[in-house]
Amino acid sequence: MTTKVLLERTCELANTFLGELREGRVGSAAQYETLVQALGGPLAARPTEPLEVVEYLAAAAGGGLVASPGPRYFGFVIGGVLPAALAADWLASTWDQNGFSFVSSPAAAAVEEVARLWMTELLGLSPDMSMGIVTGGTMANFTGLAAARHALLARAGWNVEEQGLFGAPDFAVLTSEESHITIFAALQMLGLGRTRVTRVTTDDQGRMRPDALLEALSQIETPSLVCAQAGNVNTGAFDPLAKIAPIVHAAGGWLHVDGAFGTWAAASPTLRHLTNGAALADSLSVDGHKWLNVPYDCGFIFVRDREAHRAAMMLDASYYTPPRLPARANHHWVPEASRRARGFAVYAALRSLGRDGLAELVEHCARLARRMAERLSVAPDVRILNDVVLNQVLVRFERADGDADARTAAVIGRVQDDGTCWAGGTTWHGMHAMRLSVSNWSTTESDIDRSAEAILRCAALA
Ligand SMILES: *Cc1c(COP(=O)(O)O)cnc(C)c1O
Secondary structure, eight states: OOHHHHHHHHHHHHHHHHHHHTTSOSSOOOOHHHHHHHHOSOOOSSOOOHHHHHHHHHHHHHTTOOOTTSTTBOSSSOOOOOHHHHHHHHHHHHHTOOTTOTTTOHHHHHHHHHHHHHHHHHTTOOTTOEEEEESSHHHHHHHHHHHHHHHHHHHTTOOHHHHOSTTOOOOEEEEETTOOHHHHHHHHHTTSOSSSSEEEOBOTTSOBOHHHHHHHHHTOOSOEEEEEEBSOTTTOOBOOHHHHHHHHHHTTOEEEEEOTTGGGGGGSTTTGGGGTTGGGOSEEEEESSSTTOOOSSOEEEEESOHHHHHHHTOOOOTTOOOOOTTSOOGGGGSSOSSOOOTHHHHHHHHHHHHHHHHHHHHHHHHHHHHHHHHHHTTSTTEEEOSOOSSSEEEEEEOOTTSOHHHHHHHHHHHHHHHOSSBOEEEEETTEEEEEEEOOOTTOOHHHHHHHHHHHHHHHHHO
């Protein structure tokens, strides 16, 4: 058995999966125990032929795969995979480059620098911002907040990387009431505390209120780290960053913006206005594996103060000398040493789309989200809870006896069982709601119409 035959068969298996993605059932009905049993059992002492392993894996895992890269998966904020990004990701595994540094892979370093330059331009950011490619939005938030922690404490004469937080000068952390859970995860990992924060109130769409921020900051004597967001995970709404940034900076603070999916609006001339002020952020997180439609795992952190970014991610080894400038050492900007060469898929996605293609991807999804909201709201007992400004739609299913929470939960359950499309639930301002995210390049108008019909069909039975 040659590797060539193995990979050709693997390619066939991949094409079969992709071929079924468009028309197949969207959710998975697999039972956990059944999957573990099918895949597991005692590990044989003797080797198994690679081809047999791959055939077996594809067959046994198949029922447990979710069509989340497909066109009618609207759960969470997921996104699909652009063909060029998929192909480049195959190559990244094949080349098996260590994305650590120019020293371990010149190509992996060069491609990240190209991605940094393209992305700062596409997103309207300063070309001087440093950029790290991390595993996703969570680690992007972690890295941005680590840079903030470095900078705020360095200004107070404290080197947090050397001395730790014990006995460190104080600084305040402000989040919005609506900050994403991963902001709190990052704060918890950085020793900043998930509840030792001031939560700034938000408006009806979940946008941070600048007057409330101003008021909160006026009560605080120490320097402040303020976490705002571009793209609320429920409503898609943007904090008014053009108002928030000057307030934070006038108070001598650091502004971190979690723009996991929303930042991509900056690539579209018609939606860019939503992100106004994002370019003023001291650190900005963006996801790659969501709306850019590259495979997992991929996120970006952009930081204005390169020295703070680098100091926060410092690692030293006697056996390693960083490359001479300007060659890039990817590890300077991420909390990892050895890592996947994530830049290849990013490069391929951006190059295959071009500037216009990226704008169209974002606008296309936003148009389809509005279409979904329009299709659903024709039913008299269906209410859209948010202003559909981007790609997120919140839907509530009303009921005559008033128990809309129960009916909404029942509709979501039926939709997931039905399998035409997949949507999850959320709680918005105390109300249970169905949340739909349109973030896949391959979704069409007819996918939206079919899905809306299926949802209304399930609603009629619930
Ligand atoms: C998804 C998301 C995150 C977390 O990103 P991961 O890539 O899942 O780690 C953070 N913030 C927002 C607003 C998100 O939508």
